[in-house]
Amino acid sequence: MFNFHVLPFVTVVGLCQVVTGSYVNNFDQRVEFKCTKDTQTISRVHSVHDNGAEDRRFEFECREIGMDTEGTSASCAWSANYENQLDKPLDFECGHNGFINGMISEHDNGAEDRRWKFRCCRITDIHMIDCDLTTWTNDFDKPQDYRLPSGMAMKSVFSEHDNGAEDRRYRYEICNILRSSYLVYFCTGLDHGSISECLDDNESLVMTMTHCLFCIHVLPLVTVVGLCQLAAGNYVNDFDQPVNFKCTKDTQTISRVHSVHDNGAEDRRFEFECRDIGHETDGSSASCAWSANYENQLDQPLDFVCHLNGFINGMISIHDNGAEDRRWKFLCCKIPDIHMEDCDLTTWTNDLDKPQDYTLPSGKAMKGVFSEHDNGAEDRRYRYEICNIVRSSTDPAIG
Structure with missing residues (x-):
């Protein structure tokens, strides 16, 4: 009861949040996190900022990227160096069809900022398609709680630092996930050799949807039709x-x-x-x-x-x-x-x-x-x- 007379109620609630969260770091301390399995993508980033420490504590969650990855092996690698300078923008992307599986960060008390490294994983027949950049997932000095939409993977991180707030805000590039074996499966039903015939013939288009019910749930129809062209073409x-x-x-x-x-x-x-x-x-x-x-x-x-x-x-x-x-x-x-x-x-x-x-x-x-x-x-x-x-x-x- 004594603390309620000293601190505003909002502050007490905020402190309870810091105590109860599954944070991987304390303020001003190192972040080091990787998903438990290489076939998982980071699916949630939650963080809170402290104006005294001028830093954030981070909490992460992961999930399987799906597409029957059980038993599949992934190749993974950490960034060789930090991907940003202190007080400077961060613009990082996993190469090729990689997805983010881990993050490391060090805090600097002089600049009151963090530098970041990332762990990228790739699975041979998994493709990242229809990628898009989120809006800002937090305001300066405010909590962050970003959850990845279903059926997507995290490919990139973009961030900028503000010297007034001494804080960063974050955006993420997220992508739909496609497994090439599914692509081949549903496109083998096509009788036509070109996408123009597929588009001009409603019966072919319906057949394509029937052969790819899984992808229809994940991808927009236009993307599915385009991917049928990719598999059906004589490349x-x-x-x-x-x-x-x-x-x-x-x-x-x-x-x-x-x-x-x-x-x-x-x-x-x-x-x-x-x-x-x-x-x-x-x-x-x-x-x-x-x-x-x-x-x-x-x-x-x-x-x-x-x-x-x-x-x-x-x-x-x-x-x-x-x-x-x-x-x-x-x-x-x-x-x-x-x-x-x-x-x-x-x-x-x-x-x-x-x-x-x-x-x-x-x-x-x-x-x-x-x-x-x-x-x-x-x-x-x-x-x-x-x-x-x-x-x-x-x-x-x-x-």
């Missing part, structure tokens, strides 16, 4: 894996490039189609050669053109996880009496992080590729040099 590579494609005949040009980007892998999967360049090329012989070296450096523009009257018949690419970019080689073919004329450069065939679906106009061949990389989006956009095809009665010299 020549997986994310982060090499591209190695050439047309079945040397007298064909690549006529379609379709690709989709994944923000977790920060890479694209590619699908190609070819067609004869026409002009009665059956029986014609073509001379073809691959690029001797990769035609671009990582993070740098690509500007490639087949020499003289060559056209693009194949593409090879390797992905670099450090730069999150691709380098490219090309297969150019030439037919003695085929000329490329009235060449022109297309507009951009994709936006950063968005699907690409470029089809070559009839009567044309693909001669060149121009591309630029964006380090923010960690993606490339592409333009193509395309030419009219003319057959001459004389045989020009082939360089």
Whole structure:
């Protein structure tokens, strides 16, 4: 009873909260927490601030990221260094399809601020998709109690410090969880080869929903349809894996490039189609050669053109996880009496992080590729040099 005469009631309630919570640290002391299992994501962050200590105490909860991870192994790693400087913003993201499984923090009494490290875990066939950033989960000097929505994982932490309040506020990047084995399962029911047919045919769309009731509960319908495209397409590579494609005949040009980007892998999967360049090329012989070296450096523009009257018949690419970019080689073919004329450069065939679906106009061949990389989006956009095809009665010299 004596304390009630000295302290306001609100203060007493606040102190009871500090005493009764399952906090992992005292004020001014180290935070060190990891989930009990590597297949769990941090699902709740609760903290309270003290104006005397100018610090927070933290409490965490975890839950399985779901998708039948029982018995699944995860690869995990802590940040090598602290991810922020004192009094400076924190902007941390687990790479690829990683999710946050632990946090370490040290408090500095001079700056009255914390620096943070994080533990990221990855499971081979688990993908983070449709990621979004929360609003601020606390005000300065006020309690924080953020709970992760069902079916999602925590991928990133963003925070800023205020020297007046001597406190931080926090936002989290959260993502829907998709297991690729589910993706393959429900998309095997599709009879159609392209998403446009799927969208134009209501019966196919209903069938897709029937084959993926689990994903429908987790993901918006548009996402599910998009993912069906991902699994049903004839992609020549997986994310982060090499591209190695050439047309079945040397007298064909690549006529379609379709690709989709994944923000977790920060890479694209590619699908190609070819067609004869026409002009009665059956029986014609073509001379073809691959690029001797990769035609671009990582993070740098690509500007490639087949020499003289060559056209693009194949593409090879390797992905670099450090730069999150691709380098490219090309297969150019030439037919003695085929000329490329009235060449022109297309507009951009994709936006950063968005699907690409470029089809070559009839009567044309693909001669060149121009591309630029964006380090923010960690993606490339592409333009193509395309030419009219003319057959001459004389045989020009082939360089």
